[in-house]
Amino acid sequence: MSELLELQDLSVTYRTSEGPVPAVRDVSFTLPAGRSLGVAGESGCGKSTLAAAVLRLLPASATLGGRILLNGEDVLTMKFGRLRAVRWGAASIVFQGALHSLNPVQRVGDQIAEPILVHDRKATTGSARKRVAELLTQVGLPPRLASSYPHQMSGGQKQRVMIAMALACKPQLVIADEPTTALDVMVQAQVLDLLTSLVRELGLGLVIISHDLSVLGTTCDELMVMYAGRVVEHGPAREVLGQPTHPYTRALAAAFPTIGDPSSRFAPSGLPGDPPFPGDLPPGCPFHPRCPSAIEACSQRPVELEQVSPGRTAACLLVEARP
Amino acid sequence: MTEATAGTRYRSPRAIAWARRRASWSSSWGIFRKQRSGIAGVIILAFFIVVALVSPLIWPASDLDVSQATGPILAPPSWAYPLGTDYLGRSVLTLICWGARVSLIVGLAATAISMVIGTLVGIASGHYKGLIGAGLERLTDWFLVIPFLPLAVVLATILGPTLQNVIVVIGITSWPGTARIVRAQTLSVGARPYLERAKALGAGDWHQMRRHVLPNVMPLVLANTTLTVAVAILSETTLAFLGLGPSDKVSWGSILEDVFQNAGISQGAWWWLLPPGLCVVLVVLAFTLVGRALEVVVDPRMRER
Amino acid sequence: MSETEVRESLMAATTSAVPVLEARGLSVRFRGRGGGVANAVDGVDLAIAPGEIVALAGESGCGKTTLARTLLGLVPPAQGEVRFQGKALKSSRRALRAYRRRVQLVLQDPTGSLNPRHTVYEAVAEGLRIHRVRGNEEQLVAEALSRAGLRPPERYFLRYPHELSGGQRQRVVIAGALVLQPEVLVADEPVSSLDASVRGEILALLLKLRDELGLSVLVVTHDLGLAWNIADRLAVMYLGRVVEVGPTEDVLRDPQHPYTRALLSVVPEIDQMEPMVLQGEPPDPTRIPSGCRFHPRCPSAVERCARDPLPVIPVGAGHTAACWFADPERRAFTDS
Secondary structure (H helix, E strand, C coil), X not given: CCCCEEEEEEEEEEEECCEEEEEEEEEEEEEXXXXXXXXXXXXXXXXXXXXXXXXXXXXXXXXXXXXXXXCCEEHHHCCHHHHHHHHHHCEEEXXXXXXXXXXXXXXXXXXXXXXXXXXXXXXXXXXXXXXXXXXXXXXXXXXXXXXXXXXXXXXXXXXXXXXXHHHCCCCCEEEEECCCCCCCHHHHHHHHHHHHHHHHHHCCEEEEEECCHHHHHHHCCEEEEEECCEEEEEEEHHHHHHCCCCHHHHHHHHHCCCCCCHHHCCCCCCCCCCCCCCXXXXXXXXXXXXXXXXXXXXXXXXXXXXXXXXXXXXXXXXCCCCC | CCCCCCCCCCCCHHHHHXXXXXXXXXXXXXXXXXXXXXXXXXXXXXXXXXXXXXXXXXXXXXXXXXXXXXXXXXXXXXXXXXXXXXXXXXXXXXXXXXXXXXHHHHHHHHHHHHHHHHHHHHHHHHHCCHHHHHHHHHHHHHHHHCCHHHHHHHHHHHHCCXXXXXXXXXXHHXXXXXXXXXXXXXXXXXXXXXXXXXXXXXXXXXXXXXXXXXXXXXXXXXXXXXHHHHHHHHHHHHHHHCCCCCCXXXXXXXXXXXXXXXXXXXXXXXXXXXXXXXXHHHHHHHHHHHHHHHHHHHCHHHCCC | CCHHHHHHHHHHHHHHCCCCEEEEEEEEEEECCCCCEEEEEEEEEEEECCCCEEEEECCCCCCHHHHHHHHCCCCCCXXXXXXXXXXXXXXXXXXXXXXXXXXXXXXXXXXXXXXXXXCHHHHHHHHHHHCCCCCCHHHHHHHHHHHCCCCCHHHHCCCCHHHCCHHHHHHHXXXXXXXXCCCEEEEEXXXXXXXXXXXXXXXXXXXHHHHHHCCEEEEEECCHHHHHHHCCEEEEEECCEEEEEEEHHHHHHCCXXXXXXXXXXXXXXXXXXXXXXXXXXCCCCCCCCCCCCCHHHCCCCCHHHHHCCCCCCCCCCXXXXXXXXXXXXXXXXXXX
């Protein structure tokens, strides 16, 4: 039985006026149904490109390499008709900046019903309306909200509407791109609770993309950290968060200090410099200019993902590979 | 003083600032150049401007003098008179070239007035909250609502038909359009964080408007100005056609007025009727094309896609 | 001023215990959307001592941003007053202008805070030009940029904001505030729009400025982890009132107010607490609940919470919470 989602050496390169920009390089992972994967990283790491690639939503200037297997079928070689059915029917995305993704002049219920009516030719407005009410209840909103406009709703409510929209056609895979950025910490907790319960109840596969490592660490089963388009660490979420092996993961985890931990009191930890622009990468390990533990070899040899313990991989010369 | 970093020639901040300004102008020109309609507009305009500047040298003003007209009356185009003659025997070509001067001058001068008033009122009404802002906004709306032609007729009648008055009349009837656009842009800029930062730094209203609002508003005004010139020229033509322009100056509108007053159409003098109208159309079209191309330069969102 | 002079004046200031910036009974009202009156800030007493970093935390709509802007003089209060070094802030234009040199603002979005048409030099020099500060402008700008961590400063003079990274832009904004040599910096979510790995540097910069210049900082944030990182004291706001205030370690290790406890429990960086996810969202500031404003969402609310109004937490009381269930020594008022 094949996995729900499997990426095999996915690469995405954008053609720009300044030359090719490799946004994603050789990313591989598998996700079975009923499990959640967190993808962590900052700007320029390629995580949003990765999300869009799964449904082939990238612009024409992007060249893709590798395979994206959704239930065994390669999305990259699908015919357009099959792709249309797959989009939203088998996999859907909750986009970043959801708060601005809703059409301000259309009622929320109509917007949720849109994918239903597009995908199911036998659907009527009546049956669509019933399904919309079902979806709103599923995401914890009162069904009467279907007749409101987006500006009448709060940030948390809008985010739930986006999730309801993503569930409209009963997909098996949901990709949530920064679902909790710009939300208050309490609303964030509500939305994350909702996502975890949906995974449990509906047996969904969930991919959450975020720059907040601790959010992913507590919500997801597995955690994958990306930097400059490459995967630098991958493993069970709690382990990766609790004992990070890659220096970048360690820095990212330290940027969100544990409250109550005296070592981070008056000692904010950050990295010098900025995340690199993917078109302008240094030789060797892309992280070495900012890495506190870099040695000379780091700037000379490219670094591969190696297994460091069963179920955990990391791409760092300083971490011993234990196959 | 500052030390030069190794390997670079020391240039004063002003020199570098100018170099940057030149670089940004040349990149704007590059974008403008890609708009073929804009280039077409520039060529047409350049042609008319050259004609307007050069005509006194080629055809002396005496050619327009009624008492010195020597040509045949209402003669169709011939080698001696490429565009024929009018009802007084003057060469229509000479009239057109001289008329270009008046039309362009009036258009540009009236637009200058309108732009200055419109920008000042627009920025002030967008920036000042409370009575001043609301009052200026109402004033703008009031002027906007008044129909142009009756107002222009009334003003021209009161003030008298001289060139200056025509310029003034057009100027004070066309500023509300600019003012509204400027006001909208001022409101949008005013909501941006860097304006709040300026306030927090202690900037007064004058500093905020001069250093932050005005530079952000000017590109829009520029694009709008070229469109306003087109409207001003049309307005001048209309006023002259109605007989409200100066009687001693020849403009395209006054030529048309003469055609109508002297039954030019029923006499079949198409060479007298067509050229002024065509010139107005071409110049207005040219300004509009340039204006739209400028809008593309100014607004980055209109560029790609 | 040299560093030793700074430290000495700092010690003198702390022992004299006059807060550098203070809110006394402050209330700010706005016209709400439906026509009602929104009490964005509904009675707040807050003091910031010289050289102290105070974090103002809460969810959106709690009034922390409005409070910060009122302390800056950008928003007029409906009631109460703002005091700078013990003296009330007057609302005349001249007084506000002079005040602006002493208390500066750093906004959330560094990209929006800088005029895209102005170079870094112009952005930093703007404050000097507005106040017509005498002295070598270039030198003052270079110093401010250096202090903000952009070295060598000359290299940044002619850059435009879009050529810099997010962290660098925020440093430029901080330099623009420092160039006027203020005594207090009010930072509204200074790092929330920056990349995670860059935050630490900016926070470390704020700490350094406090140590080297004796700058007081009021940080408005929704991130309790940030408060743990750099704040001496923490004030938690809910619906226009401060519900708990005190030294950061005390408030975060031993929260007394149910709202603080709930907020802490859902922060992912906390392991020891059982997550207490509150239902719904904070109500509209035009319809503040009677009695304790938190009672409709409070898991421990009883009848008197809806009935008896709570007074404002006064200044200078150490770790205090506005809740009937707080420890008696930590309660802001006596049981009547």
